[in-house]
Every structure is written in C-alpha cells, then in structure tokens.
Amino acid sequence: MERLWTKKYVMLIVVSFLLFSSFYLLMPTLPIFVMELGGSESQVGLIVGIFTLSAVILRPIIGGLVDKYGRRVFMLSGLVLFAITMYTYDWITSIFGLIIIRIIHGVSWGVATTATSTAVTDVIPESRRGEGMGWYGLAMTLGMAVGPIAGIWLVESLSFHWLFLICTGLVVGALVSGYSIKLPTVKQQSNQSVSFYEKRVLPIALVMFFLSITYGGIMAFLPLFATSIEVNAGVFFLVYAVTLTIIRPLAGRISDKYGQKKIIVPALAIVSIALVVLTITNGLIGFVISAILYGIGFGSAQPALQAATIQLAPPEKRGVANATFFTAFDLGIGLGSILLGFVSQFMGYQVLFFICAVVAGISFVLFMIFVKEILPKVVASK
Structure with a gap:
C-alpha cells in the first residue's frame, strides 16, 4: 500500500486547519461586529455574501493560473493577503470600509483554498485518494467545530481586538507551515493557455452545486430554527462535527476500495432523509x-465528489478542476x-428544510443520470 502520511501531506493538513479555524472564528461573530458598527440586518447579509461572491468570481481564474505557474506561489500569496486582511478588520470603523475589506478577504480566501486543496491532491497517492x-x-x-464556540467566547470575554489578533496569528501559523513545504512540480507545456474551467468535471460540479444549497440552508438558518x-443550535453542530470526524476517513477507505459511486449514491439519499427529519x-x-x-450523508458525499x-481531470488540470468544484460549492452556499432567506421569511423553517430535502433529491437524480456511469470507465482505465 502506498504511503499516505508523508510530511508534505501532514503539513498541508496543518495549513488548512489553521486557515479554516481563523475563518470559523470570524464567521459567527461578524454579524455582531456589523451591528456594533451601526449596520442593519440587510447589511449583515450583504457583508457575509460578498465574501463568497468574491471567491466565486476569482476561483476559475486562480485554478488556471495554479495549473500553469504552480501551487506554492499562490498558496503562500493567498495566505499573506488573508493575514493582512484579517488584521485590517481591527482598523475598520464604517460599513463601507468593511465591505471593501470583505471583498479583498474573499479574494484571498479563493486564492489560498484553491491552491492548497490542489496541492493536497498532488501529494495523495492515487490508490488512497478517497x-x-x-x-x-x-x-x-x-x-x-472549534471556531464558532471559541470566536463567540473571545468576543464576549475579551474583545474584537483580540479576536482579530488571534485570527491573524492562526493564518501566520498557516503561512509558516506552508512555507516549509516543498511541493512537487506538475509538468506543464509552456505554450499551454490558461483554462478557467474543466468541462470533464462540470457534471460533478452541478451535483455539488445542488448539494451545497442544502449546506447553505443548514449553516444560515438552523440556528434560527x-x-x-x-x-441549542450548538448541539447540532457539535454532533455534526463529531459524525464527520468518524465518517470521513471510513467513507474514504470504502471509496478507494469499491469506487466513489458506492459512497455517493447512498450518501446523497441520506442527506435528503436528514433534511426530512429536520422538517x-x-x-x-x-x-x-x-x-x-x-x-453521514454530507460528510461522505463531499470528499467522494471531490x-x-x-x-476525471488530468494532472496538469487539477487546479482548474478543483476551482470548478469549489466554485460550484461556494455558489450553491x-x-x-x-x-432560502425569502422562503424562511414567507413560508417558515419547515418549508425551507423540505425544499432543501427536495434539492438534495435533485442532486441525487443528477448524479445518477450524468455522473454515475462515467466513473467506472475512469477506474477501469487505471
């Protein structure tokens, strides 16, 4: 069996953990910060959403550049910009200034996460990819699991000043860890043009788009429900995080042994059932x-789809393939x-989660029609 736990792989996991911890420390506390600046609830939605929109717009461009010029330079530059932007929050005194920072922050997030997730695929052995x-x-x-609880505690016990400093420190830690990694070079033809999407993975991206709509509904409206x-909403997220911790490695091993469709098909069905239960x-x-x-459902389906x-993508197009995948993920959220905000306002949370269950069913149907049959062909060719 090929070795999975190499130094490069472990360090990339450390980079991502520190980066995501910083992100999730800020996420639940940002609405409070907006209100302290004198913002309204509608401005909270704008400031949260503009971050994702910035990442969505940039990801396809970064994906192509990552394939052409390498993963490391974009991973490090994205982390540097992310750290600088995070520290700048401490100097913001107006909603307009916060909107500008959120745009830049979303750009840095798109760069760092696209490059890092692509770098990981380069160092994972093909036989143990799942x-x-x-x-x-x-x-x-x-x-x-850790970020939201810690972020709220920091704001309530200390201040936003300390929150921003600690978030910045986590990203600096990610930067130092990333700088120590010597990533493999992916051979690229010098005259090859930059691609902005990978058409071979568009069916999977479509499935991920609909699946991530349900994730957006859970993240945004479950606390209110x-x-x-x-x-206590924290109970849901704690149980969810513990379940993910258990299921992801197990589902990955099953995926490697029997193929992704053996995981994805039941996982998508379980997501629908979970949302019906919530309804x-x-x-x-x-x-x-x-x-x-x-x-179980989302935690199994998302890594298997990735x-x-x-x-499905050739090695020289992994960057743009990852960008296509995560663009669909961000766009769906x-x-x-x-x-779904309009649904909750006019029809209530039960209807909202029922619609999410239907959307998960759509992702299941799309997978069965457009994706299921192309995966065995790829496996057979190895």
Whole structure:
C-alpha cells in the first residue's frame, strides 16, 4: 500500500486547519461586529455574501493560473493577503470600509483554498485518494467545530481586538507551515493557455452545486430554527462535527476500495432523509438524529465528489478542476442562503428544510443520470 502520511501531506493538513479555524472564528461573530458598527440586518447579509461572491468570481481564474505557474506561489500569496486582511478588520470603523475589506478577504480566501486543496491532491497517492481527501476534509471539520464556540467566547470575554489578533496569528501559523513545504512540480507545456474551467468535471460540479444549497440552508438558518423550537443550535453542530470526524476517513477507505459511486449514491439519499427529519422535528431527539444523518450523508458525499473530480481531470488540470468544484460549492452556499432567506421569511423553517430535502433529491437524480456511469470507465482505465 502506498504511503499516505508523508510530511508534505501532514503539513498541508496543518495549513488548512489553521486557515479554516481563523475563518470559523470570524464567521459567527461578524454579524455582531456589523451591528456594533451601526449596520442593519440587510447589511449583515450583504457583508457575509460578498465574501463568497468574491471567491466565486476569482476561483476559475486562480485554478488556471495554479495549473500553469504552480501551487506554492499562490498558496503562500493567498495566505499573506488573508493575514493582512484579517488584521485590517481591527482598523475598520464604517460599513463601507468593511465591505471593501470583505471583498479583498474573499479574494484571498479563493486564492489560498484553491491552491492548497490542489496541492493536497498532488501529494495523495492515487490508490488512497478517497481516504486522503477524507482525512484532509477533517481540517475544515475541526475548524468548524472549534471556531464558532471559541470566536463567540473571545468576543464576549475579551474583545474584537483580540479576536482579530488571534485570527491573524492562526493564518501566520498557516503561512509558516506552508512555507516549509516543498511541493512537487506538475509538468506543464509552456505554450499551454490558461483554462478557467474543466468541462470533464462540470457534471460533478452541478451535483455539488445542488448539494451545497442544502449546506447553505443548514449553516444560515438552523440556528434560527433551533431558537424557535427552544433547542441549542450548538448541539447540532457539535454532533455534526463529531459524525464527520468518524465518517470521513471510513467513507474514504470504502471509496478507494469499491469506487466513489458506492459512497455517493447512498450518501446523497441520506442527506435528503436528514433534511426530512429536520422538517418534522420539534425537539432535541429529532435535532440530534438529523445532525447524525446529515453528517453521514454530507460528510461522505463531499470528499467522494471531490476525489471523483480529481480522478476525471488530468494532472496538469487539477487546479482548474478543483476551482470548478469549489466554485460550484461556494455558489450553491451563496445563492442558497439568499433564496432560502425569502422562503424562511414567507413560508417558515419547515418549508425551507423540505425544499432543501427536495434539492438534495435533485442532486441525487443528477448524479445518477450524468455522473454515475462515467466513473467506472475512469477506474477501469487505471
């Protein structure tokens, strides 16, 4: 069996964990910061959404440049810009200034995450790609589990000044870790033009787009739903994070042994079931069951879909393939949050989560029609 746990792989996981921890420290506290600056609820939505929009616009461009000029320079430059931008939050005194910073911050996020996730695919052995992507995904999972709780505690116990300093320090740590990594060089023809998307992975990106709409609905509206049924939202995210920690490596190993479709097909179905459970729940038990099911479904499907994306793309186009995948992911979260906001306002949270269940069903159908049959052909050719 090829070796997975190399120094390069471990250090890239460290880079991503520190980067995602910084991101999730800020995410739940940003609305509070906006209100302290005198902003409105509509401006909170704008400031949160413009970050994702900036990343979406830039990712396809960065993906092509990462393939042509290498992963390391973009990973390091993205981390530098991310750290500088994070520190600048401490100097912001107006909503307009915050909007400008959020645009730049979104750009740095798109650069750093696209380059880092592509670099990881270069150092994972092909025979253990599913398992490798599963463990790598835990960097985001652990950041999501620790970040929101720690961020809120920092703001309540200390101040935004200390929050921004600690967030900046985490990214500086990621930068130092990334600087120590010597990444492999992907051979590229010097006269090859820069690509902005990889057409071979568009069917997978479409599936991921619809799946991530459900993720956007969970992240944006579950805390409000929890309050309405008098349940602590933190319980859902804690159970979800623990489930992800357990399921990702296991699902990755199964994916490597039996193929991605053996994981993705049941995982997408489980996501729909989880959201149906959330639709009918009115207490803690249903809340926990939904969190477990969603963790199993989304936690299995997302890394398997990314592994399939890399499998379909040639090595010299992994950057743009990753960018295509994550553009769909970000776009689904951004558009889903905005559109589902209108649903929650006029029809309520139960209808919102039922629509999410239907959307997950659409991702299942799209996978069965457009993706399922092309994956065995790629496996057979190896």
